[in-house]
Amino acid sequence: MDIGLIGLGKMGGNMRTRLREGGHTVVGYDRNPDLSDVESLEELVGKLPSPKVVWVMVPAGDPTRETIKALGELLGEGDLVVDGGNSKWTDDQINADLLAQKGVGFVDCGVSGGVWGLKNGYALMCGGSDEDVAKVQPAFDTLKPEGESGFVHAGKKVGAGHFSKMVHNGIEYAIMQSYAEGWELLEKVDLVDNVTDVFDSWREGTVIRSWLLDLLVEALKQDTHLDKISGYAEDSGEGRWTVEAAIDNAVPMNVIAASLFARFVSRQDESPAMKAIAAMRNQFGGHAVRTQPPAGGDAPTKD
Amino acid sequence: MDIGLIGLGKMGGNMRTRLREGGHTVVGYDRNPDLSDVESLEELVGKLPSPKVVWVMVPAGDPTRETIKALGELLGEGDLVVDGGNSKWTDDQINADLLAQKGVGFVDCGVSGGVWGLKNGYALMCGGSDEDVAKVQPAFDTLKPEGESGFVHAGKKVGAGHFSKMVHNGIEYAIMQSYAEGWELLEKVDLVDNVTDVFDSWREGTVIRSWLLDLLVEALKQDTHLDKISGYAEDSGEGRWTVEAAIDNAVPMNVIAASLFARFVSRQDESPAMKAIAAMRNQFGGHAVRTQPPAGGDAPTKD
Amino acid sequence: MDIGLIGLGKMGGNMRTRLREGGHTVVGYDRNPDLSDVESLEELVGKLPSPKVVWVMVPAGDPTRETIKALGELLGEGDLVVDGGNSKWTDDQINADLLAQKGVGFVDCGVSGGVWGLKNGYALMCGGSDEDVAKVQPAFDTLKPEGESGFVHAGKKVGAGHFSKMVHNGIEYAIMQSYAEGWELLEKVDLVDNVTDVFDSWREGTVIRSWLLDLLVEALKQDTHLDKISGYAEDSGEGRWTVEAAIDNAVPMNVIAASLFARFVSRQDESPAMKAIAAMRNQFGGHAVRTQPPAGGDAPTKD
């Protein structure tokens, strides 16, 4: 099929390649002229046959909103926009309504796959009407992995795709934290001779074998004690939105929330909360207050 | 090789089968004569050539200790006992010392695989000296899965195997909880048309693909909303021991601990802690106290 | 001072009483004519001298918004509205802007005190300009407790009051949960002869003495094992908003979040997440699945 693709960064660029390898005609646009096939959105839209399908792959929030507004000016009745970025699911209905004024359809699509997607395919979770999804199905079929899984039309309401992808990322945070806690314990206790070998052994026959485990083992083989890496983790919006959605819906979510909070902590030079703890301890117990944390400090003390 | 196998329940019975299919000569003993190859431990030991290797596969705690004591009476210099049960790793050195008095070696081995092990192989994590491990290596090679992973000699100190298996189980609890929280949120929000399809789609191309995900999808295909299943989960000792080891070693473990606590909660008809919360709210706010929880009740109230 | 008071429920009615006992002239309005001093908002506004001060004490959300809109029609330049309800702090600027169009000032005020406020005074946290706060200060001085604490002009930006009250409630959730967890443990272990006596003893000399402890002891003296109370706890919006604000600001909040989630769990007849856990365990281990949770069930099992 013919498809316009806006945003040719790490993700979008690889998706263009995979689509072309799958036989599709892709017109790509990026603000960076070195990456772009055309000079403007107008030119991109002009090159597409009707009904036109444009896939937006730009950062969530304002960039996506501005792009969709611009497309609303350029597209018309029967055309379709796919938002494949990491948009918050609550943005989707707003974007769909904006386009619906011009008779333009909308499909939201959460995309997973990272740098591996070009080769292995991208997991796709989309939301929208059957009619709208059908218009972009040939591209979905090429982008997805080869097996039976990897694509789902999650719901007929727009937002269902990004919501599913958001929950996927929340789960991802917690699974990563699960392995990380176990690794820290094995590293800390002087009993296992080679922790990497233990993790490697778990890749077959165990209950916890997974792709994330494979990746962690890969990393450990390169840097056994992760000496070269800093214990600092960003978080994407999806993790936050997952916990917010849980709260809005009275769903208990201790594990995913704790994983998110662990990332917040990892980015703090010093914890204000723990300063408050130290201050209270000092007030009631005359406990010495440190200005520099010492090395070690694992043994419990007398309170 | 020739090997004695004590305990022929769900796990031990299948292991006997896999060992025999691998060409080993297994003499099995179980208290249940319908399962047992021999009538007594004495007979079992008598049938083994020296150096004798006996694999113990009975419940952790007293049954394992009693079995090892009995074997200590029957075995001698150069023989070897493998504890393949779910023993606490701190038991291992005690058991090893007990056998060492008679010159009998000891290897601890954590075994994972459940009902799938017979067909796919068992993941094995063992601890002990190189010499002792070598004596049972032919059996390990048969029991493990066919690929490169699935077996590890985790440490030369006894206990390293059970400790590794314990951490494996702690990680397992938290990964299960990760999927479970995500599933609950997707089920609760009226946006995704078919949650099972979403989970199924995640099996390829996503960051969170895993064997546990495969199993959960299998369960959801049989019972879409899990109506036939009760939200009640036992816990094995390993989950508890993992958190205890973390505490002993000052390792933060929010996610695994929360997963363990969620299982405790699942087994309570009513939460004493939440009774205390309700009592306090009643005292300070005159909030009505319920004697029967109502259906629903998700909307926040005025405090 | 003269003050209008809208909403004469449990909180508003007692506040009217305390204000009148403090010498103020209060004109109260409530939709329930049995409680109301006047028949309409128009009549209420008509009875107040200029500059008119009206305190709104109705449920957060739509009721407060509608009341403020109506007051915007009735009040004018130099008049003032206080929102003393449990509004979300993000509503405050919207309400202030709405009133500012008519030259009407706005102060947001978080109010704590429950059924004890009439006698002991209400803790007040307000936000707004110095000028606006000054207009209602005489009422604040009467409503607050007698000591030096109990009132704060938290910030000159509107919303500062409700934000402070919101965080107060988040802290409250977690402190309650702290005592509740301790109580459950003491009740469970067969070692302490009289748990109520232990809690009662903590009321003097300990680090954890507090008003909430006093209340819990009061409740325990009436119902030693809380047999008459259900372990069911509602949550107010403030707890949820506190965690949401933490997430928006990358503040780790494990303890308050866990307290909120515990309330969600307390309202579930059965946990969907734990159904998913049970389903996974059944798939990999052949663990029996229960249709009815048994009594007890504290001992760990073999996994």
Add this chain to the structure above:
Amino acid sequence: MDIGLIGLGKMGGNMRTRLREGGHTVVGYDRNPDLSDVESLEELVGKLPSPKVVWVMVPAGDPTRETIKALGELLGEGDLVVDGGNSKWTDDQINADLLAQKGVGFVDCGVSGGVWGLKNGYALMCGGSDEDVAKVQPAFDTLKPEGESGFVHAGKKVGAGHFSKMVHNGIEYAIMQSYAEGWELLEKVDLVDNVTDVFDSWREGTVIRSWLLDLLVEALKQDTHLDKISGYAEDSGEGRWTVEAAIDNAVPMNVIAASLFARFVSRQDESPAMKAIAAMRNQFGGHAVRTQPPAGGDAPTKD
């Protein structure tokens, strides 16, 4: 009464003073001759009339065990030892049995009060038989605060006192963390002009007023943003034992456990777990890995 007191450090020294001010005859022993009234345990025991009562106030674990062993050699039928240190409750029965061989009674007593105890009295939670507790009651009556609370004979089984004190400390951890999390949020959001004033205002009329709040306000008045204090908190054994006891008894304890883990994190220069998270993110997403955490970093990123 006449009483021997072993261990005259920060706690023991003040307790000697308070006992003497209450009219008791105290013979104190400390390894530091500058603090000690006598030169040896033998001399201490020799100075006491029968039945002799000796209060041990030395560090938990080996020092307490050694002291009790030594006293077992020196005391006899009808004498009594009180362990007022922070011993683990499971040590108590062992110590009691050791002394019972000589006919010496044993009472365990958890003591709270910190540097404030001398003036305000110590909260005391003790375990032991009615007969044994009665022998030391006059000292308890002097050491405790003046009001009705502050002393409890928690149980007739030894260990009940230390167990109660242990749970007290667990609750204390979580209450401190509750305030700390709220403080961090108020500090972070640019809305409240003076966070100390807000906390100060909460000291009257609110649900969360407490002694710990008083102490935190005191600290904030001295150092508004806690710039002079490090976010580093030790933990005493009691917090760890509380969570372990919860696990042993299948009691969910999310809040107290999270408070304990927060202290562990506060003592880490860098989190091994978060290194593992960063390593996995790098593997699947090509996310840049930092060798130095940057300042700030609160905004979510694209995953």
